[in-house]
Amino acid sequence: MxxxxxxxxxxxxxxxxxxxxxxxxxxxxxxxxxxxxxxxxxxxxxxxxxxxxxxxxxxxxxxxxxxxxxxxxxxxxxxxxxxxxxxxxxxxxxxxxxxxxxxxxxxxxxxxxxxxxxxxxxxxxxxxxxxxxxxxxxxxxxxxxxxxxxxxxxxxxxxxxxxxxxxxxxxxxGKLHSPKFMDIIFFNVWKAMAVMDNPIKADCIFWHETGLVNHDFSPEVKLGIVKKAFSKIMFAILKRVM
Ligand SMILES: Cc1cc2nc3c(=O)[nH]c(=O)nc-3n(C[C@H](O)[C@H](O)[C@H](O)COP(=O)(O)O)c2cc1C
The missing domain is CATH 3.40.50.360 (Flavodoxin domain)
Structure with missing residues (x-):
């Protein structure tokens, strides 16, 4: 290593x-x-x-x-x-x-x-x-x-x-851990901003070019059913409130 x-x-x-x-x-x-x-x-x-x-x-x-x-x-x-x-x-x-x-x-x-x-x-x-x-x-x-x-x-x-x-x-x-709930929240804050009218163009480009906007978390890191659902709900809420 x-x-x-x-x-x-x-x-x-x-x-x-x-x-x-x-x-x-x-x-x-x-x-x-x-x-x-x-x-x-x-x-x-x-x-x-x-x-x-x-x-x-x-x-x-x-x-x-x-x-x-x-x-x-x-x-x-x-x-x-x-x-x-x-x-x-x-x-x-x-x-x-x-x-x-x-x-x-x-x-x-x-x-x-x-x-x-x-x-x-x-x-x-x-x-x-x-x-x-x-x-x-x-x-x-x-x-x-x-x-x-x-x-x-x-x-x-x-x-x-x-x-x-x-x-x-x-x-x-080499095993990746499931993220903490707080990490999922932050992921969705930036993801929601990227799909909205985000004035930070560098963020929009990054989230779209990496394809992260299409995922509930980074695709290398597997989410269980509960965290997957939590991520989707967080994204929906954040998109509404932002
Ligand atoms: C500028 C400065 C500020 C420090 N502030 C604190 C502090 O707030 N609380 C504390 O317990 N020790 C404080 N220390 C002591 C260091 O944290 C401690 O000695 C540390 O182990 C130094 O690590 P080093 O040997 O790798 O430099 C301070 C030391 C310096 C030089």
Missing amino acids: NYLIINGSPRKKNTWAVVEQVKKSLDGNFEEIQLAKEKIPLCNGCMKCIMDGEEKCHHFEKVKGILEKIEKADAVIITSPVYAMNVSGLIKNFIDHTAYLYHRPVFFTKKALVVVTTAGTGHKKVAKYMDETLRHWGINKVYQLKFACGGKESLDIKAIDKVAKQFAKDVES
Whole structure:
């Protein structure tokens, strides 16, 4: 298996040590991106990625390579320390540059592991935020490792190994999980907007060109009868209320 690691800490210390331990529990090839070295300029808020297409972003050349690597990898490991009760600036800036993926999700066949470390608190909230962000990108299943390192001399190797092995087994299985109800709702929000008079032309083009407008969820991901019905009902409701 090929794992892409996106490291959102500017240094190789607590978060990096957890990732090194994760690597020992996984059998695969690893490619690591240190976001600090990528030097992605700050998102300038031009909205071009959302409104006109991601390739119109002035920084797209910096971000494109990372997104292509996610596409090529079997799974992604994405990490952040807690900074002021949130993700690091490096991770937030990267997420800002992928905001268009909320509208136009693509990574439906990928799985991810989120690694968060903190001195004392904020790790659960930050891991939850990263988990939700990745699911907005379309990512099928997100695993979490979150640790408060303050005052601790050593890593919780057992806990790391347990989650890393679950993650690896899932990645190796190639099996895709049924989406959460919330993921189905968001899918239908963007789908309904695409078939209505959506002023965001890049969204309309994407949803029609990919054929996603004709599906209850991404076709690679199978829905059971209940979620299929739920998706159809959500689409009908959202089309009426929007
Ligand atoms: C700018 C900054 C802000 C931080 N904010 C918090 C915080 O809000 N809560 C907390 O418990 N730890 C906070 N920390 C501590 C880090 O989250 C913690 O040391 C983390 O494990 C660092 O990861 P790293 O070694 O990979 O850089 C902060 C550290 C820095 C540098």
